[in-house]
Amino acid sequence: MGDAPIVVHRATGTGGRRVTIRAQISGLAHSDDDLIEFLRRAGMPDAWEALDDPAWVEWQGGHPHEYNAG
Template identity: 45%
Template sequence: MSGPIRVTVHPPSPTGGRRVRVDGEILGLAHNVTDVAEFLRRAGLEIDPAEVAQVPWIDWRGGGPERWGPEM
């Protein structure tokens, strides 16, 4: 990939979980930071689950990495 990688973790869905996108492509519905790390690994981006919350290139929308439940 050329240029900066854009990772977006969308707000929690009404039924729980958060959609994860890398450069516009949906990778799946994550239910925790371990899921996010696994989706990124499958996309060729190795990251430790413990670091997912701290990296600046992940855009957490609708709450940070501690929010996974349905919207209230």
Template identity: 50%
Template sequence: MAALIMVDEPSETGGRRVSVMRQGREECLGTAFSDHDVIVFLQAAGLSDPDEILDDPRWVQWLGGRVWNPSHRRG
């Protein structure tokens, strides 16, 4: 099975586009600036316990790796 959730490489501002595949279509959930943001987006999309799947490549594909630039973090 291909990953259902895609987290794009960081943009110039440090945000990463998060999308999910639903019914064969890619749906953008928003721009994340931290793991917490990704978790919030996935909860809103109806996934229970999304923090448990962030490191599971069957569920989440991290383009450019799961790395955040601390200088761009919000909050």
């Protein structure tokens, strides 16, 4: 695992990806909108700009921005 404070984990078999922020589970995202809401609640109002920055977000197991198991 990298040093990014936000980790979007592998998609679950039923869809959605678990999101952790600073090693704390934030919830299950089914879309970028869900992910942005978790980040907003964590105090990151400009989260859209960080989604594709590997210094901020580590996308594990699958392509970024895809939320269904494939």
